[in-house]
Amino acid sequence: MTLYFASVLSGLEYVLSNEINNKVSDSEIIQINRGKVFFTIAESFTCLSTLRSADNLFQVIDQFQIGPHKKHLSQVSDRISQLDLDFIDHKDLYWVNASRKGKQTYSRFEVAKKAMEGIKKRYAEWNIGTSQNHQVEFRLDIEHHNVIFSLRLTNAMFRFRNQNRRFSRASLLPTVAHAMVWLSDPKWTDIFVDPCCGSGTILSERATYPANQIVGGDISDPVTKIAKNNLDDSMAEVNVWDAKKLPFATGYVDKIVTNLPFGRQISPDEDLELFNHHIMNEVCRVLNPNGRAVILSESVNQLFWEAKRLGLFCLKSYSLSLKGVNPTLFVFEKQGEHRRE
Structure with a gap:
């Protein structure tokens, strides 16, 4: 050995x-x-x-x-x-x-x-x-x-996968993105979504496993163009969207994995607490019963409260030290008796 x-x-x-x-x-x-x-x-x-x-x-x-x-x-x-x-x-x-x-x-x-x-x-x-x-x-x-x-x-x-890969501001390391994907318990039947995909690091790591559908989006058109270039050879789909209003039916998504913007990563005129509130509402809405959400956020107390309010059970949480900040990685599961057929 x-x-x-x-x-x-x-x-x-x-x-x-x-x-x-x-x-x-x-x-x-x-x-x-x-x-x-x-x-x-x-x-x-x-x-x-x-x-x-x-x-x-x-x-x-x-x-x-x-x-x-x-x-x-x-x-x-x-x-x-x-x-x-x-x-x-x-x-x-x-x-x-x-x-x-x-x-x-x-x-x-x-x-x-x-x-x-x-x-x-x-x-x-x-x-x-x-x-x-x-x-x-x-x-x-x-x-x-x-x-x-x-x-x-x-x-x-x-560690970085590909020298030609482009990273947008505040991109995750591929290794951290993969840890998040792994915590989602990837299955080949998954409809997988990253609502705040940035340059597509999480989508790229999820694409290393079979899936039914892999979709991501970001509100910034230039950023989504970077993501599309990075994901050119994968099955992942990238869209321009507002993460607070996801284009999915209620209960449609099996897994959500995302790195929520930290305070300095959103526009100065946007309220971070309100932003998180709307996104968590959407996460809960689009997840099917027993669906899983893996979320990285610096707003630790708020996410615990939002999850409790929405009936999202926290399976695990991990405190990280990342780029000079200390976000927490949450693994939530939506409570429900039956999965979508």
Whole structure:
């Protein structure tokens, strides 16, 4: 069994662990830390590419302990110089990124340098690259006395999906959008709607799963044009609409996933509380009985109140730290006895 860890936005660790358990056969969650999920699998790395809520994926190479003072840095180079790294391809240029948490007297840069010296000691033919120019990237994380040395398996394309993708103002990271989609429990029969789709990130992530219909919209015509370009090869449909007056019959929609605008993202002359009030009314109206709504919002107290008023049951909530604000991710279910046939 090989030990891996996935980095994830803080607050979404248990969402990612659920995705791992459901998508990766024979996986076992070993530990969940802030921003990290450790797990073992017997399969090759290829199966991990389906974990779209993860920011990056790493293979753990070694774990050991280190003292807190500069005199202890030699422990890093000595330990790493003993590691067998022959399994790694493309060894021309390597780099080590380091992080530390605790009361050490050395910096993360000093730790990284010692780690690179340790690799060089054993593999003299390998060359040290730069942070911007390398083929192989290692990661060394120190938390108090504990050290994890790992190999990074993913690059920026894994997290951002597509270099050609355009993002509108306040766009979600694809990994966060995917966590929201995953919480909606995607089914092939879903009629799925994002009322405030922006550049289409949530729609794009939902389009990675089969669906009956995927529809999104935004009040801004320029933004919807960006979304249409981003979604050109998917089955998602994008419209210009007012999210407070959705063009769907009552009880028509199975799943709604959306990132509600935060205060500075709506027009200055619009009342945010009233805006949220109208949107929540529409969410409840168009959802079918037992339909699910996954909503990201900074208006935490209001959404709890609106949901209670409308009979939307809060299954889960997750507090996030995102772009300097602290929104909450809600998972609501509409109360009802029968689903739409």
